[in-house]
Amino acid sequence: MKTKTDYYLIRLIKENLAYVIIFVVLIIVLVGVIIFFTNQYATDKKAIDKFQKEIMVLKNKASLVEYKDKIINEGIDIDQANRLVGQLLPDQEDYFSIIIALEKISQRTNFIITSYVISLSSKKPGEGLRLNITGQGDLDSFMNFLKDYNFSGGRLITIDKIDFSNKEFSKIALGVNFYTSKPSSFSQKQDIRLTEEDKNFIKLLENKIQIELKSAESIDTSYPTKSNPF
Amino acid sequence: MRKRINLLTKQKKYLQEEKLFYYLRIASYITAVIFFIFFIVNLLFLAQNKKNLDLKKKEKEMYLQFLLKNKEVEAKFVYFQNKSSQVKNILKNDVNFYPYYILLKESLKYASPEPVIESISINKDRTTSFVLGFDSTSQLLVFFKLAESPEFLKNFSELSLHQFSLEENKEVKNYKLGLLGKFNLLDENKD
Numbered sequence: 177m178k179t180k181t182d183y184y185l186i187r188l189i190k191e192n193l194a195y196v197i198i199f200v201v202l203i204i205v206l207v208g209v210i211i212f213f214t215n216q217y218a219t220d221k222k223a224i225d226k227f228q229k230e231i232m233v234l235k236n237k238a239s240l241v242e243y244k245d246k247i248i249n250e251g252i253d254i255d256q257a258n259r260l261v262g263q264l265l266p267d268q269e270d271y272f273s274i275i276i277a278l279e280k281i282s283q284r285t286n287f288i289i290t291s292y293v294i295s296l297s298s299k300k301p302g303e304g305l306r307l308n309i310t311g312q313g314d315l316d317s318f319m320n321f322l323k324d325y326n327f328s329g330g331r332l333i334t335i336d337k338i339d340f341s342n343k344e345f346s347k348i349a350l351g352v353n354f355y356t357s358k359p360s361s362f363s364q365k366q367d368i369r370l371t372e373e374d375k376n377f378i379k380l381l382e383n384k385i386q387i388e389l390k391s392a393e394s395i396d397t398s399y400p401t402k403s404n405p406f
Numbered sequence: 407m408r409k410r411i412n413l414l415t416k417q418k419k420y421l422q423e424e425k426l427f428y429y430l431r432i433a434s435y436i437t438a439v440i441f442f443i444f445f446i447v448n449l450l451f452l453a454q455n456k457k458n459l460d461l462k463k464k465e466k467e468m469y470l471q472f473l474l475k476n477k478e479v480e481a482k483f484v485y486f487q488n489k490s491s492q493v494k495n496i497l498k499n500d501v502n503f504y505p506y507y508i509l510l511k512e513s514l515k516y517a518s519p520e521p522v523i524e525s526i527s528i529n530k531d532r533t534t535s536f537v538l539g540f541d542s543t544s545q546l547l548v549f550f551k552l553a554e555s556p557e558f559l560k561n562f563s564e565l566s567l568h569q570f571s572l573e574e575n576k577e578v579k580n581y582k583l584g585l586l587g588k589f590n591l592l593d594e595n596k597d
Contacts, residue, residue, distance in 0.1 A: 255482065
């Protein structure tokens with residue numbers, strides 16, 4: 177069966193061909209533009225978010241300058257705190273400071289350190305330098321020593337084990353450890369502002385190492401020194 | 407042969423087709439207008455985003471320059487945190503004798519008359535051994551009661567009697583108790 181040709185429809189199509197093409201093209205372009213803008217928005221949003229995070233971190237760091245001045249009003253000086261912790265835990269071993277630390281502790285506690293032996297061969301990387309010390313005094317001076325030995329010499333000291341007898345104070349033997357440590361990698365994600373615990377720690381150090389700092393300020397350290405006097 | 411269109415018989419169909427194309431033209435206009443508005447609005451938004459990005463870039467640069475000038479401040483805080491955390495870690499390996507000694511001495515005050523700490527040994531892992539001296543059996547019995555009380559035992563994660571001795575000298579009796587144990591962890595903040 178032969179289909180009849182709809183000439184009227186053909187004529188209408190011919191007359192509206194431009195509209196048909198424009199309509200189809202606009203729809204295609206519109207879809208393309210929507211995809212383009214969506215991608216562009218996503219890219220921009222990602223970039224803005226990234227900048228915002230970076231700015232937050234930078235802003236936080238920048239506010240440290242203000243924070244440094246603020247904590248001075250609370251009696252905390254970060255420069256002095258760094259001198260204290262740097263003195264407690266120097267980057268490199270300084271045997272001279274060990275001797276001074278032992279003398280300081282003796283003076284402050286009246287527990288007289290009569291002899292000490294440094295076993296250099298036993299020092300391993302990352303571990304403390306062990307000294308076997310012998311001291312004498314009375315109960316009070318030994319208790320003062322036990323209260324203060326960690327910081328009061330100006331160097332960080334730990335003891336692994338203490339044997340105490342309430343009758344024997346003339347020759348007390350102790351194994352003490354001194355430490356050095358270079359600053360290790362520190363995660364920048366951590367907040368580096370001082371916590372209350374940090375502030376209390378600094379105040380504790382200031383109380384314990386005050387005399388050492390005052391005397392250290394007047395010492396001229398520009399003279400040549402041997403790295404190992406032993 | 408000439409082609410003819412019979413408008414009378416197929417009028418309804420032609421009117422529908424005419425209407426369809428009329429709507430198509432309208433749709434084209436509307437689509438063009440929507441496209442134009444959509445394009446312009448989005449361009450404006452994109453321009454705004456670009457402006458925001460530029461502002462953020464400038465802000466970042468400003469902070470970077472500021473930090474470059476004051477970089478030693480951050481370094482100081484990092485240095486302190488670094489060193490102090492190292493000090494605190496090292497202190498975990500300290501015997502921390504004094505507070506534990508005082509803790510034992512204070513807890514013995516609950517036994518009246520209080521026994522004498524003849525000797526005490528404390529390790530950095532808080533294990534301890536100590537010898538207590540007593541003048542009389544009654545004093546010893548009072549301590550035994552205390553040693554079983556929660557007030558005394560709360561200071562130790564473990565505690566056991568490992569030695570008992572009696573020294574008699576000119577009618578003076580001296581009892582000695584040797585105990586082994588481990589202290590519970592004290593608050594780390596010394597002093």
